[in-house]
Amino acid sequence: MSDLLDRLRDRGWRLTSQRRVVAEVLDGDHVHLTADEVHARAAERLPEISRATVYNTLGELVTLGEILEVATDGRAKRYDPNAHRPHQHLVCFACGTIRDVHPTGDPLAALPAAERFGFTITAAEVTYRGLCADCVRRSG
Amino acid sequence: MSDLLDRLRDRGWRLTSQRRVVAEVLDGDHVHLTADEVHARAAERLPEISRATVYNTLGELVTLGEILEVATDGRAKRYDPNAHRPHQHLVCFACGTIRDVHPTGDPLAALPAAERFGFTITAAEVTYRGLCADCVRRSG
DNA sequence: TTCTTGACTTAGACTGTGTCTATCTTAGGA
DNA sequence: TCCTAAGATAGACACAGTCTAAGTCAAGAA
Numbered sequence: 001m002s003d004l005l006d007r008l009r010d011r012g013w014r015l016t017s018q019r020r021v022v023a024e025v026l027d028g029d030h031v032h033l034t035a036d037e038v039h040a041r042a043a044e045r046l047p048e049i050s051r052a053t054v055y056n057t058l059g060e061l062v063t064l065g066e067i068l069e070v071a072t073d074g075r076a077k078r079y080d081p082n083a084h085r086p087h088q089h090l091v092c093f094a095c096g097t098i099r100d101v102h103p104t105g106d107p108l109a110a111l112p113a114a115e116r117f118g119f120t121i122t123a124a125e126v127t128y129r130g131l132c133a134d135c136v137r138r139s140g
Numbered sequence: 141m142s143d144l145l146d147r148l149r150d151r152g153w154r155l156t157s158q159r160r161v162v163a164e165v166l167d168g169d170h171v172h173l174t175a176d177e178v179h180a181r182a183a184e185r186l187p188e189i190s191r192a193t194v195y196n197t198l199g200e201l202v203t204l205g206e207i208l209e210v211a212t213d214g215r216a217k218r219y220d221p222n223a224h225r226p227h228q229h230l231v232c233f234a235c236g237t238i239r240d241v242h243p244t245g246d247p248l249a250a251l252p253a254a255e256r257f258g259f260t261i262t263a264a265e266v267t268y269r270g271l272c273a274d275c276v277r278r279s280g
Numbered sequence: 281t282t283c284t285t286g287a288c289t290t291a292g293a294c295t296g297t298g299t300c301t302a303t304c305t306t307a308g309g310a
Numbered sequence: 311t312c313c314t315a316a317g318a319t320a321g322a323c324a325c326a327g328t329c330t331a332a333g334t335c336a337a338g339a340a
Contacts, residue, residue, distance in 0.1 A: 034297090052321095112244060190289065192329085196289085
């Protein structure tokens with residue numbers, strides 16, 4: 001993840017210990033943490049870090065395109081460090097687990113011009129929903 | 141919309157004036173109101189209706205499959221009375237306008253078995269995002 | 281028609297998530 | 311090393327939604 005820190009420094013990001021631990025917490029490609037989870041993990045290394053700083057830093061990383069904001073339910077947003085490879089999400093109804101998935105084709109192509117109502121469309125997000133194997137087993 | 145009220149009565153729904161006005165507010169196929177907007181419109185006809193009742197009633201209608209809950213951003217959920225015709229949503233980045241759209245094909249078919257990770261998948265929601273014609277004009 | 285009862289409604293407290301403000305601290309250039 | 315604007319902090323605030331305890335009423339029974 002030092003390449004993330006390098007990229008940020010190259011863009012003139014002032015590197016503080018708080019920003020460093022937030023970036024480190026988001027290291028790895030298969031986590032989808034809430035802001036509070038990021039805060040809790042960051043606080044293990046830097047106990048005095050504040051919630052506001054975590055929110056600010058996450059917001060900046062989203063603006064810079066280094067992480068994605070994912071709102072799969074009405075609850076807390078989740079932050080996805082896998083921003084450089086296009087993907088969609090698969091969410092378990094029961095336990096809320098999120099997996100990155102890679103459908104074939106471009107979902108945008110499925111929307112005919114007549115269904116675009118003059119919009120300039122730039123993104124198509126797909127959320128697949130179901131029960132994960134563990135929750136199927138558990139529920140019978 | 142009296143067919144909605146009929147369907148609800150058939151399912152043993154106790155019909156109160158509060159539930160009636162909430163159902164009436166949701167009449168029509170192209171509204172996507174927040175709970176607070178539903179409450180405001182319901183209160184025009186029944187000023188003493190409480191927020192809790194609106195939330196309860198919306199939740200019941202969702203459970204019964206009569207309306208859909210739509211969470212297109214991290215903000216308030218919206219309620220979509222167009223639950224009986226499958227469709228997806230097109231959302232304007234700038235003004236938040238939501239339109240129902242009908243893409244071709246089944247988005248579920250685009251997800252290969254190898255990308256399903258043992259999930260029993262039952263739904264695929266697609267959110268198209270872009271700028272509506274009005275906001276394109278305004279911004280540039 | 282009136283009575284009865286449990287389902288429904290209410291006000292308002294409470295929770296979780298996120299934002300804002302005023303003040304203090306500090307990274308990094310001079 | 312010093313300066314200063316960018317960043318961090320605590321805590322108040324805002325919004326969306328849930329919960330609780332007490333009061334009300336729709337609809338079946340008599």
